[in-house]
Amino acid sequence: MRVMMTGATGFIGGHTAARAIQAGHEVCALVRSAQKLESLRAAFDLPSIDYVVGDMTDPGAVEAALDGADAAIHSAAVVSLDARGNAQGIENSIAGARLVLHQAHALDLDPIIHVSSVAALFEPGAGSLTVDHPPSSAGFTYGQAKADAEMVARKLQADGAPIAIVYPSAVIGPPAGSAFGEASEDMARFTATGILPTRRAAVAISDVRDMASLIVALLEQGHGPRRIMCGGHLVDMELFATIYRNLTGRRFPMMPLPPSALRGMGRLADSIRRVVPINAAMNRFSMSVLTQWEGSEDSDLAEYGVQFRDIEETFADSLAAWHKAGLLSDRQIGKALSVPEPSAAPTPPKGFRMPARVVLSRPFRTLGPVVVPRVHRAISRLTRGRTLLDSAAQPMLMLYTTGAKTGQTRETPLGAVPLEEGRFLVVGSNFARDHHPAWTANLLANPHAEIVYRGKRTPMRTRLLAGAEREARWQTAVAWYPLWIQYDAVTERELRLFELEPDIDGEGS
Structure with missing residues (x-):
């Protein structure tokens, strides 16, 4: 029926x-x-x-x-x-x-x-x-x-x-x-x-x-x-x-x-x-x-x-x-831990993670979009891109995209999941707000971008993951950033998940 x-x-x-x-x-x-x-x-x-x-x-x-x-x-x-x-x-x-x-x-x-x-x-x-x-x-x-x-x-x-x-x-x-x-x-x-x-x-x-x-x-x-x-x-x-x-x-x-x-x-x-x-x-x-x-x-x-x-x-x-x-x-x-399947993707190391009660709090989700990116950008400039306000357990990169409407270069600090062969996963969590972050629209309009990770600038190709591939990579992503599970639960939109891979042709933003 x-x-x-x-x-x-x-x-x-x-x-x-x-x-x-x-x-x-x-x-x-x-x-x-x-x-x-x-x-x-x-x-x-x-x-x-x-x-x-x-x-x-x-x-x-x-x-x-x-x-x-x-x-x-x-x-x-x-x-x-x-x-x-x-x-x-x-x-x-x-x-x-x-x-x-x-x-x-x-x-x-x-x-x-x-x-x-x-x-x-x-x-x-x-x-x-x-x-x-x-x-x-x-x-x-x-x-x-x-x-x-x-x-x-x-x-x-x-x-x-x-x-x-x-x-x-x-x-x-x-x-x-x-x-x-x-x-x-x-x-x-x-x-x-x-x-x-x-x-x-x-x-x-x-x-x-x-x-x-x-x-x-x-x-x-x-x-x-x-x-x-x-x-x-x-x-x-x-x-x-x-x-x-x-x-x-x-x-x-x-x-x-x-x-x-x-x-x-x-x-x-x-x-x-x-x-x-x-x-x-x-x-x-x-x-x-x-x-x-x-x-x-x-x-x-x-x-x-x-x-x-x-x-x-x-x-x-x-x-x-x-x-x-x-x-x-x-x-x-x-x-009860099952034997993990062989995988080339790095596993998350032990280290400092931002407490859940902080990241999920209303004040953080309200002020975070305004304050946190500015702090990361300031640290990046002071260290000439060598570091952001991150940890080994929760690494970050600086993403450079081309504005979908303006055509200008946009700089966005993001939590990142390192994969094999220099690739990364990034998630459009946007502090669990109801709309997708602007950088995701930029990547959909122009999938070529650049990142700075640990002081190294690299041209990247990006693609939005979907279906079974997204589900598999999502499990990898939340192993590094478990709070993305809670962010996904409190917003009606599906968090956009992108895979970034080195652009061997060097076509950055």
Whole structure:
């Protein structure tokens, strides 16, 4: 059947879109970034995917995406677990659910699948969650957004709409292209610490591949309104420690903190974020779920031909993916580190890296585009191009391009990834702003450029990478600059990735 999808470039949505296409369905994705959809297609080696560029709050875009559809999967939503969660983003999440679900029902689509969350039902003292629990009123930013969207879906169910509501728990596993879910990234940061904060805690975990299989299995007509609880594996701290020790060889000691202290630390972390943005797994919602989760009464997934895979397999594949994406170091992954394939590309050395909490902070992303390039240019002039404000672990070069509009030479300091034979990768991160940096447009207009690296000036040929080649080189790039993963996650555009190679004909800018 033809399936309209929202959230197809996200974590759960990306895996679901790929699984649906592999199962023989035709997908039309409503996306804000066609480039990210192309990256997903390349990552899963899929045929071309039909799409409409637009927002889930735009009636015209939703109508266009639904045109000719037999069924719909709504998996787009606010993804931040952070108490700083953007108020407009939450409002859009609820408005999008209302628009997509109502329009799909008006067109008599069957089924209409709404990907909710256990967060929509969770509140302290709620007990073991069931599909009949009322939407949460606990006031958590993320949970409230999910709960409000849940009420939209339930009202339509009460009117007989064939909506299937799915309640995943914390979902981890391999990425969908470059997309990791926030719960998965939080779990990676949690793993990186090597410490379990308390004995008296537990979390429900499911594998993103199993969730995708379940959602696709629901693509059958004539079943009417349904709700499916899928909390997955309930993992307490003792089991966490055992699994991590088995997979990594690390000890993972437990701290004797009481649960109330963790919840207090979560509230404190949220207060700090309102002033100084920090990138950490701790927040009020996460600590409440971790210390007050009482499990869920899962639906019988065998009815849909789905069985949750072994939890150690999920963790093993997640560890490998987090390491490949640069979220875990060799030391943090321990003996789970797979033997690397032979490669001529240099591996990133140890050394100073700018802290994540600094680079991802709002002040840095606001002031950085103005201040940082000027600092680099000043240092370059003082040292006659021999150095920039970089380190062995995060090298930089000065790129000289020809202005696409002016024809004048433009000078741009960039983080660079050294490759074999004098080649480099550079990424148009632009401090995670919504538009591509000007130097990328210059290279698209004139691919000949020059660089100064470690005091040596070299003419270069440049090309924009795409598809499977981009995906392979992206993994190399983020091994050197892991923060590009977070930059990619917070902007709707796909970060442009260029490969620079020496121009033997000497045709510089």
